[in-house]
Amino acid sequence: GQQVMQIPQYQHVQEGEDFTTYCNSSTTLSNIQWYKQRPGGHPVFLIQLVKSGEVKKQKRLTFQFGEAKKNSSLHITATQTTDVGTYFCAGTVRGNTPLVFGKGTRLSVIA
Amino acid sequence: KAGVTQTPRYLIKTRGQQVTLSCSPISGHRSVSWYQQTPGQGLQFLFEYFSETQRNKGNFPGRFSGRQFSNSRSEMNVSTLELGDSALYLCASSDRAGYNEQFFGPGTRLTVL
Numbered sequence: 001g002q003q004v005m006q007i008p009q010y011q012h013v014q015e016g017e018d019f020t021t022y023c024n025s026s027t028t029l030s031n032i033q034w035y036k037q038r039p040g041g042h043p044v045f046l047i048q049l050v051k052s053g054e055v056k057k058q059k060r061l062t063f064q065f066g067e068a069k070k071n072s073s074l075h076i077t078a079t080q081t082t083d084v085g086t087y088f089c090a091g092t093v094r095g096n097t098p099l100v101f102g103k104g105t106r107l108s109v110i111a
Numbered sequence: 112k113a114g115v116t117q118t119p120r121y122l123i124k125t126r127g128q129q130v131t132l133s134c135s136p137i138s139g140h141r142s143v144s145w146y147q148q149t150p151g152q153g154l155q156f157l158f159e160y161f162s163e164t165q166r167n168k169g170n171f172p173g174r175f176s177g178r179q180f181s182n183s184r185s186e187m188n189v190s191t192l193e194l195g196d197s198a199l200y201l202c203a204s205s206d207r208a209g210y211n212e213q214f215f216g217p218g219t220r221l222t223v224l
Contacts, residue, residue: 001170033212042201042215043154088154095209098144098167101154 002027004091006102014110019076021105023089030094032072038085079109112137115204115216123222129190132219136183136204143185148199160185161208197223
């Protein structure tokens with residue numbers, strides 16, 4: 001079945017450093033979504049990418065969808081302590097098939 | 112708008128028992144999906160309901176079932192609980208069928224002893 005791999009599993013950074021998490025799918029995706037889950041919280045939707053090669057920015061966060069629509073990345077510039085949490089990617093093969101989540105990247109930010 | 116609510120928030124059961132979890136979606140949302148979250152397996156899809164119909168089911172045994180009511184509230188049931196069913200059960204609602212932006216509830220933490 002469809003698999004979504006996410007790396008790294010953990011990342012510890014000093015506040016102010018950049019952070020990137022990568023997501024790779026075994027199959028071509030219809031769209032990819034990114035979620036953030038704070039410790040003890042629930043996943044919160046960040047963004048959805050649908051076009052090949054798409055790049056979207058939200059303040060210090062940059063999201064990319066690969067040309068082949070099989071990989072994606074989330075880059076955070078100049079991390080802050082408020083960025084702490086686990087970042088999940090989730091992809092779907094077609095609009096009516098369930099989201100498959102990566103296992104997430106847990107980000108720790110050291111002040 | 113009020114967010115997705117789930118009850119109960121915490122539950123402790125013993126092996127062999129059954130449990131029912133409840134989810135109230137955001138007002139106006141007719142799609143409700145359920146996910147199981149564990150440290151080892153991450154977030155895994157259980158099922159999705161839209162307008163009282165199950166549209167998709169994940170790869171879970173038949174002990175896991177669900178339903179949706181006419182007011183879009185949803186319940187999931189797990190019968191004959193096993194230790195491995197201990198997890199955070201999350202429900203998410205969406206304003207459309209399919210897997211667009213998912214609004215997650217706070218989850219129900221189920222512990223099976």
